[in-house]
Amino acid sequence: MSDFTLDHVVIAVQDLDAATEDYTALLGREPSWRGEHPKYGTKNTLFRIDNTYIELLSLGAGKGDKRWAGELSRFFQNSGDGLYALALGTSDVNAAVREARDNGLDVLDPSDGEGVDLISGARRQWRNAQVPLKSSNGARIFFIQHKSPPDALPVAATIDGVGAGAPSGCVKRMDHAVVLSADMEASRRVWGEAIGARLALDRTFPERNTRILFFRLGDITVEISGGAAQSKEGVGKPDRMWGIAWGVDSIDAACARLAAAGIETSGPRPGIKPGTIIATVKGPQTHGVATLLIEHTAESFRPESREPHGMAYDNAPATADRPQARAFHAVALDHVVFATADLEATAAKWAATLGLPVTETGTIDARGARPGFRMAKLPAGNAFVELVQPLQPPTSTIQPPAQGMFSMSIEVDDLDAAVRDLRAKGVLVSDPAPGAWPGTRTAQVNKQAANGVPLQLLQRS
Amino acid sequence: MIKKVHHVGVVVRDMEQAMRFYRDVLGLPVHKIEILYEQGVKAALLKVGDSEVELLEPVVADNGVARYLEKKGEGLHHICFEVDDVERDLTSLKARGVELIDQQTRIGLAGRICFLHPSAVDGALVELCQPLPDDVVHAAQVAAAPHGESA
Secondary structure (H helix, E strand, O other), X not given: OOOOEEEEEEEEOOOHHHHHHHHHHHHOEOOOEEEEEOOOOEEEEEEEOOOOEEEEEEEOOOOOOHHHHHHHHHHHHHHOOEEEEEEEEOOOHHHHHHHHHHOOOOOOOOEEEEEEEOOOOOEEEEEEEEEOHHHHOOOOEEEEEEOOOHHHOOEOOEOOOOOOOOOOOOEEEEEEEEEEOOOHHHHXXXXXXXXXXXXXXXXXXXXXXXXXXXXXXXXXXXEEEEOOOOOOOOOOOOOEEEEEEEEEOOHHHHHHHHHHOOOOEOOOEEOOOOOEEEEEEOXXXXXXXXXXXXXXXXXXXXXXXXXXXXXXXXXXXXXXXOOOOOOOOEEEEEEEEEEOOOHHXXXXXXXXXXOOXXXXXXXXXXXXXXXXXXXXXXXXXXXXEEEEEEOOOOOOOXXXXXXXEEEEEEEEOOHHHHHHHHHHOOOOEOOOEEOOOOOEEEEEEOOOOOOOOOEEEEEEO | OEEEEEEEEEEOOOHXXXXXXXXXXXXXXXXXXXXXXXXXXXXXXXXXXOEEEEEEEEOOOOOHHHXXXXXXXXXXXXEEEEEOOHHHHHHHHHHOOOOEOOXXXXXXXXXXXXXXXXXXXXXXXXXXXXXXXXXXXXXXXXXXXXXXXXX
């Protein structure tokens, strides 16, 4: 098995100075390193955080090896700025290459590299080996073994400015990287079989049309995300490097810090995984990297929270392959009722704005406590819009809104059975009675039972 | 331009509780449940014939659905009509000076969508949608936020 870690993540940026400024603000940290690669014809800025480091990579002035600079140029032409590569750390790159090749992964021969820090003059050496894009299914991956000691790259100083004990809004660690896949089996083979990363999760959420694979590289997850079912068109298509989730101690502090720096976020909201709080970073400062901030609260480490969310919704009662004996069936949306104080004026707006003309009108006289009303039918394909205008002011018992959406009518196959069944389940329903439109019988479901919706059940004869 | 009623939107306080009525008591099959990051809502589409009921639960405090829930409580929220070409219809609505919420179409759970201002038809919130393949909608959701926090 491989001993790979996620050594660092590479973000390709065309303007290194601007990107350095943006990522200094985004991470809340000063760069660890401003350097160049004389051999590659590239230059970079590095930020070491708790569990990995970030490399902003740009084209350098020098005449370097065409392979590195040329590939970066092509990336800019095709994609602009964005997530460029994942560097997998190993203690023995030669052995890692041999093992990967044994597993069927094409890897280029390892070669030595060196970087120079422009400010301190410090040098760092490594040996790396690139996996061709064809071989890695589209995600740019290389193996790296550092020859210099880890402290050759200092930890990026935080610029939080918070007092002792206050929660920090700086990026502490990398939580996960997201790779979008159109061909999940090909991605699984690359990351699982060829690279030998531990597959921690392979789960499909039909209701979200999503399948996710979690591969662990040390304490960082590479999330491969694709559709629930494999599409024919997707087979053989390359993966796309998509985004990064950064771990912070306090999402509130992080959002406040970014707002002060002029970087827009979605603001904190609950994550899909219970106990997590997340915020999306918007705006150009991410340089094309889909960026999420994540705070793990104590709850997110509890065993039950380790189950990915989504399974709480049990679709079983209604799926086609597990039909349940039901007393009745809801067969169609019949109509939706909108109240108005002026039937003609509102009908004219529906016709002019949405092209739905009135085809039928009717009047229902007042009966007991119920006011009379005029109504108009506007067919809209599978269902119709009904406009109603009360004939007299609302009474104390019936108070339709003067304007707007009022009620919804659903057609059932057996109204009497439906009323019995709902009552058996504790739902208040009126007795079936002739409906407002000819050829219908209806019953009204208690509004509270239907989440505030005045719901009518209707059967057509 | 309108083909059919694509769905009726209902704002709910608690998706699980609403599911117990719409899914379990009424027996409407669940078609899709998603968290729409950009809109800050959890949304479920339940089939009723060839139309759908969309349940919406706000997951943040500061969006339209959350404000609606706070002000008016649970209940009917909007009606969505399916159209052939939502871009064309939006252009036409703009040309006719119809008041709109969305000046440009965007990707929602139902596909490419736009909302009209309620004043356009006297107080009803109307959405137009042009369905897209699920994977396109999914990719747009992913674009809104990388999801699936580490287990």
